[in-house]
Amino acid sequence: MPELDIAEVAHRAGVPASTLRFYEEKGLITPTGRRGLRRQYDPAVLERLSLIALGRTAGFSLDEITRMFAPDGQPRIDRRMLAARADELDRKIQELGALRDSLRHAAACPAPSHAECPTFRRLLRAAAAGVVGTPRRTTPRTPRKQTSRQP
Known part of the structure; x- marks a missing residue:
């Protein structure tokens, strides 16, 4: 399969070219070279970008995602x-x-x-108190001391 230029990768991955350049700076992706002034990528970069997108959706930082790839580019995910x-x-x-x-x-x-x-x-x-949405207590509560109310 022929190499893809940065515009094609950006289009297929649904990210701006600036994101691809940023990912390159972070070491997440690597172009295979240039044709004129345009970066060229192996088509396998699309799968890698999908893994990056999945990691971002799961809430991982880019640094954490970077560590999920071995030096040879293969996924090395800490289970x-x-x-x-x-x-x-x-x-x-x-x-x-x-x-x-x-x-x-x-x-x-x-x-x-x-x-x-x-x-x-x-x-x-x-x-x-900042606890809306926290899971309900699973341990029994200590009974509160009853106080009498006077009118």
């Missing part, structure tokens, strides 16, 4: 790092699910006003 990222994503999914549920409750709450809804007020307190 423990992937498992750790998957665990992070699981936590984020739980947080986002709790946040979604909170928003749905607020949208459909039958209370005359949100100020009268105990669930909504609990969500506000959690938001103020």
